[in-house]
Amino acid sequence: MDECLDKIIDNYLENEGNVLTILQDIEKHYGYISEDAVYRIASELDIHPSHFFGIASFYSQFHLKPRGKNIITICRGTPCHIKGSEKILGRVRMELDLLGDEDTSDDQLFTLEEVNCVGACGISPVVAINSRVQGEMDISKMMQEINKLRATD
Ligand code: FES
Structure with missing residues (x-):
């Protein structure tokens, strides 16, 4: 360093x-x-x-603690909320074993972030995985994405 x-x-x-x-x-x-x-x-x-x-x-561009190799960003704006983003968020937190206000998995493979509207409400609920925006997300697709990332580690 x-x-x-x-x-x-x-x-x-x-x-x-x-x-x-x-x-x-x-x-x-x-x-x-x-x-x-x-x-x-x-x-x-x-x-x-x-x-x-x-x-x-x-500035939100700066981070004061280490982040995971993969960044999962879940939109928490109202349209995404109505279409189930809270359930996706809860399932991801459980899958990554994130307790309390933790946002990075113990293996440093994932950091979970929340944002308010990424401007793609028409395809809500929206999740960005390593900046790649994906619409019409559901728990099953989300778990597949996490497993893919785990497999490529
Ligand atoms: S509220 Fe999620 S993209 Fe707009």
């Missing part, structure tokens, strides 16, 4: 970047913004860590 972080910091200094770009580089490379990374860049750049944490928590 350190070598890559060194490059990100060097790039920031050479190109007079801003804190947003350094966070984007960290997110892009590691898949999330770790506390260690924030304290390291804060120390190197002499900027208080809270500045980075504030930005990272404000």
Whole structure:
């Protein structure tokens, strides 16, 4: 991690970047913004860590904990809700053994996210699997998708 972080910091200094770009580089490379990374860049750049944490928590593009290899996004907007998204969500949570507010499976294979309307209400309920939007989803199709992803791991 350190070598890559060194490059990100060097790039920031050479190109007079801003804190947003350094966070984007960290997110892009590691898949999330770790506390260690924030304290390291804060120390190197002499900027208080809270500045980075504030930005990272404000923008939804940043994640402050590791995410799974596959991202399952379930739409929770009203049209999708009416067509059964809550049941799909509950079944996926059970399948991935996600308790409480956990969103990433213990094997780090899946992260479950919820969104409000992806603009495809006509084909609700909608689920995106690794950004691939799939409409008219049901529990059976959802389980097939999860099993396919498990098989390709
Ligand atoms: S509410 Fe789900 S796509 Fe619009």
